[in-house]
Amino acid sequence: MTYKNTILKITKLCMAHKINLLLIAYIYEVKKIIIYDDDRDLLEVCSIILAARNFEVINKDNCNAIIDDIEEHRPDVILMDNWIPDIGGVKAIQLIKGSSAHQDIPVILFTANNNIKELAAEAGADYSLQKPFDISELEQMVINAVSAN
Secondary structure, X not given: OOHHHHHHHHHHHHHHOOOOXXXXXXXXXXXXXXXXXXXXXXXHHHHHHHHHOOEEEEEEOOOOOHHHHHHHHOOOEEEEEOOOOOOHHHHHHHHHXXXXXXXXXXXXXXXXXXXXXXXXXXXXXXEEEEOOOOHHHHHHHHHHHHXXX
């Protein structure tokens, strides 16, 4: 079933049962995520996984314009690698969380470092995800982050 057919079917069901279409639209609203990682293969894999879950995915391989990126794309969640070039994940998250305009955006720190919990706490990240991770772990954490916001 195509996306268009799915929307038409939902619309017909809503009208038949007098369900508010605005509520349905809100529930199925496409959420945006920015992924910051310098590993292009990992960016591609994460993009495919999250796009399949109806996320609009923006990939960045550096964070030298992080505040501009956030203001341009207005993400619902950010996935940040600890070893992202330029200032690194911890400092990048501190920039986000230090901005009153962006501090409420959920940020997931992901890294292969063993001290991920300490790094996440230092950065002010809302969530942390240890690399390597299971696909279901990634999906569930992103969904939880979006739902909590």
